[in-house]
Amino acid sequence: MSAEISTPARSVGASGQSSLQDFLRRLFGSQEGVLFLIVAVLWLYLMSRSDVFFTQRNIGVMLSQVSMIAITGFGMTMLMIAREVDLSVGSMQAFAGVTAMQALNESHSLIVGLLAALAVGAIVGAINAGATLGLKISSFIVTLAMMQIVRGLAYTSTNAAVQNEHKLASFKKVFNGAFIENPVRIPNPVLTMVIIFIIFGLILSRTTFGRSIYAIGGNPEAAALSGIPVNRIKAICFIITGMLAALSAFMLIARMNSGQNNAGFGFELQVIGSVLLGGASLAGGKGTLVGTLLAAVLLGTVNNGIVLLGYNSNWQTAVVGLMILTAVFLDTMRRRMTGQS
Amino acid sequence: MATTTSAPLLTLAGIRKEFPGVVALAGVNFELLPGEVHALVGENGAGKSTMIKIISGLYRPDAGEMAVGGEVAEFRSPADSIARRIKVVYQELDLVPDMSVAENVFLGGYPKTPRGLVDWAALNSRTESLLAELGLDIDPGTPVGELRVAEQQLVEIARALSQQAQIVIMDEPTSALSPGEVDRLFAVIEQLQQRGVGIIYVSHKLDEIFRIADRVTVFRDGQLVTTTPIAETSIQQLVTWMVGRELSDLYPKSPAVIGEPLLRVSNVSGPGIYDLSLTVHAGEVVGIFGLMGAGINSVGRVIFGASPRTAGQVTLAGQEVGAGSPGDAMEKGLALLTENRKEDGLVLPLSVKNNMTLASLRKFATFGWLWPRQEIKESADYVNRLSIKTPSLRQQVRFLSGGNQQKVLMARWMMRDPKVLLLTEPTRGIDVGSKAEIYRLIDEMAHRGLGILFMSTEIPEILGIADRILVMREGRIVAAFGRNEATQERLVAAAASDLNDAIVEAG
Secondary structure (H helix, E strand, O other): OOOOOOOOOOOOOOOOOOHHHHHHHHHHHOHHHHHHHHHHHHHHHHHHHOOOOOOHHHHHHHHHHHHHHHHHHHHHHHHHHOOOOOOOHHHHHHHHHHHHHHHHHHHOOHHHHHHHHHHHHHHHHHHHHHHHHHOOOOHHHHHHHHHHHHHHHHHHHOOOEEEOOOOOOOOOHHHHOOOEOOOOOEOHHHHHHHHHHHHHHHHHHHEHHHHHHHHHHHOHHHHHHOOOOHHHHHHHHHHHHHHHHHHHHHHHHHHHOEEEOOOOOOHHHHHHHHHHHOOOOOOOOOOOHHHHHHHHHHHHHHHHHHHHOOOOOOHHHHHHHHHHHHHHHHHHHHHHHOOOO | OOOOOOOOOEEEEEEEEEEOOEEEEEEEEEEEOOOOEEEEEOOOOOOHHHHHHHHOOOOOOOEEEEEEOOEEOOOOOHHHHHHOOEEEEOOOOOOOOOOEHHHHHOOOOOOEOOOOOEOHHHHHHHHHHHHHHOOOOOOOOOEHHHOOHHHHHHHHHHHHHHOOOOEEEEEOOOOOOOHHHHHHHHHHHHHHHHOOOEEEEEOOOHHHHHHHOOEEEEEEOOEEEEEEEHHHOOHHHHHHHHHOOOOOOOOOOOOOOOOOEEEEEEEEEEOOEEEEEEEEEOOOEEEEEOOOOOOHHHHHHHHHOOOOOOEEEEEEOOEEOOOOOHHHHHHHOEEEEOOOHHHHOOOOOOEHHHHHOHHHHHHHEEOOEEOHHHHHHHHHHHHHHOOOOOOOOOOEHHHOOHHHHHHHHHHHHHOOOOOEEEEEOOOOOOOHHHHHHHHHHHHHHHHOOOEEEEEEOOHHHHHHHOOEEEEEEOOEEEEEEEOOOOOHHHHHHHHHOOHHHHHHHHO
8 A cells, every 4th residue: 555645735846944954965865965975985084094095196097997887887877767777788898899909900090990899889789679679578688698699709709809900009098098188187088988977967867868768767658658769769778888888898998908808797797786876776767877977986996995905806896796785775775765665 | 233332343542643744643533333334534645544554553653542442452563453353455455366265265374174284175164154144156266366356355355254353444445346346345344234343444435435334534634524423414515524625516517619520539449449439529528438347448548559459540630640659649639648647657756847748848848958947837837727736846756645646647648738638537546626626627628629538437527527428338339428318327227237247236
């Protein structure tokens, strides 16, 4: 039975609280607010424990690593709001990576290499969408299979790694360079992350497409009956996720200076963990890019801290699991408190 | 009948319950006598559900005392309440569908053989005799999932008997029953009364209450307004108490100005409906009445394209509406309000505003870019126009009461300025105040020249608002009446002459 507690009538928009109270309530009341506080506290702690932590170089490197998780995570957030998931993004790091490196070696053109990666991402995303929506199989199963298939394709296209044979000067700058140097140096991956964050953040919050994604995840039948093309929008989300994962893969090969067929193991869990901890739910209908970004930064900070404070770096793997568990726990608690089934 | 001389089965004295920001019950005094049917009425959120949850041990009161059979009762959990022989028959029945009737009736307390095994023979024979006492002819071995909802409900009541319940609480027990099934339920309730069982009966259907209740208690905004013998009050009086003001006319009906034909449905078939033909004119309210399962719930879905159309043609203002495409139907000027608010209407995690504008997003956007100010302005207009009770436009729609949620959905479709509105049971499960509001809106829209096709299983509202009434049985239109020739008897006679229901009514 549902609780029948009616909300007392108040005029729309009236608020008796001061803006500071309102601000604090929203800060602590939202997943994003809580994450922000945790990240802030952690940063202050690491600043006090390590001289290296808050240097331009360390923060730059850390955020560059975070950017790969976050960029793929932005696509995954949209997909998970729409109540779907893509487990193949980890294998994509390998397959899109080796394909892009081969294209670079053939063409000696950065653009061709990038386009090759994006094409692989779009195709795999389209296949995920087709199998999930066309055959009406759960995307969890479809992309679990694709995760293996794509990994297999990466193995068959190269034995171990595709080495950099094009020696393009601009290639390594994709990851290490910085288009903006002043007043602070913003490494290219971080700049890319910020641009994609802004673009997709606006799409989610300010366009009919974004609104439709939330509606589809919240109630697919209601969305369809309101004239929203559910399958088309879900398909676009799959393709966007595939392409953003491929973009991450392109950064990864620039960082490693080679395309490796075993790249990205466990990457899908880092991404999904960040999205969940960022406030999305497996049940769909909610989640924000800010949440995903903060969760990815939190993951990056913890990993960075583990290294800086001299702990065994294998803990980094366990942290991801802990993050997913925490995220699901928080989600369940919140649902219980608001009385949702 | 109630014997007023006997001691009460249940007494509530000064029961109070608060939730953050809301006083759900403000010091309620209540009494249930043996053999009495005591009805609880009130709008959604008035406090009925909270009181039932306190009696059944789901909530603990903040203040006040409760006594069962004269002894003080402090329930910490539903188990405590069951131990004091209180049984709640909920709207969503808690039976195990894969288990047999007998297994369900004695769930948790099976008769045992001396060796400690389940005594199946005793289980079945005792169930059989319980069912016979209730006048039911159901095989105890049937899996409950195969029974109709009405029969499942009676199994729940048999379970109450097996637990020797002294107090039975029924929450909207007739919401899914046909008239014949309601009669049978009422016969069973009379049986319970004769055994001295006290029954608390919650319902939005006031005519039912006058059929079976001995006394009625009215709630409003957490306050107990009054308790009175049913013989000393009237429907009009109850409604006034419930809404706190006089509802002069539940069914406002302006004289219809019938215009051009708008919606033409020709020989349409689809899941559950066969060879449906009808016309809705501008300014006209056409009602389709049918019993549960008669197919009225499919009519809107098939016309709108939410369910497949296997044959026939639909045109709106002369334009053909494609089959199976809600998008096309909307484009041509159709709107559909379905009967399942939560399943396929509301997007629960989204705000009031975002639920309202969901079907008209394009109106608020240029090339897909939304202009929030227009959205907010128009949503606020509708909140005021439909007097929707919500703290803000940003409030998640899940926290609104049923009536207000339904108004949000009405706003969603009104915002599109449709030519014809298809409404399937738009007032199911909502309080009388919101019902009146929705009837008023329907009348207002018809007056503005919209065509309305209104599907309902409830006769009074069909009679109250329709200009023309079609009756559906087994997926086919079997009768048509003008507003002045339709009566309750005629509609029931036309709708219920199917075999199943005739048997139920004879039995």
